[in-house]
Amino acid sequence: MSTATPATRFLDRHKISYDVFEYPYGAGDGPIGLQAAEAIGWSPERVFKTLMVELDGKPACAVIPSDRSLSMKKLAKALKGKSATMMEPAKAERLTGFHTGGISPFGQKKAVPVLFDDTVLTVEHPVIINGGKRGLMVCLDPVPAVSALRAQVAAISIL
Known part of the structure; x- marks a missing residue:
């Protein structure tokens, strides 16, 4: 598997050091983040999942621990919006250029x-x-x- 993706190229451009972990992805084998954590042997709170959302009809990206759920209410408040919903997978793929199960906040x-x-x-x-x-x-x-993403950090997840 090639490790060159728009995400890794983004990290390279921003001179962010990283290591690559690969695992056998299995669609439909349960929550992707938890599947990844188990496959690579890391605790779920250190493996973050990327979720695409719509805030008042505009796209945004949320990155949370794989063992937690996103609070739409907390996300909307943190981004100073009224309401947030999960983005449809096909729309997320078109917008990001990544396939669901492989969406990264980078690139x-x-x-x-x-x-x-x-x-x-x-x-x-x-x-x-x-x-x-x-x-x-x-x-x-x-x-x-x-910092490279110019991202915000806020309490947006729930157990």
């Missing part, structure tokens, strides 16, 4: 606001985030990654 086709759950700063570093392809994860320090 998306169209830049959108990105919001990381605040646990990204308190959990043990490094963390794992999708590398832009199903079965491809990148292990990195989240601080420079958040």
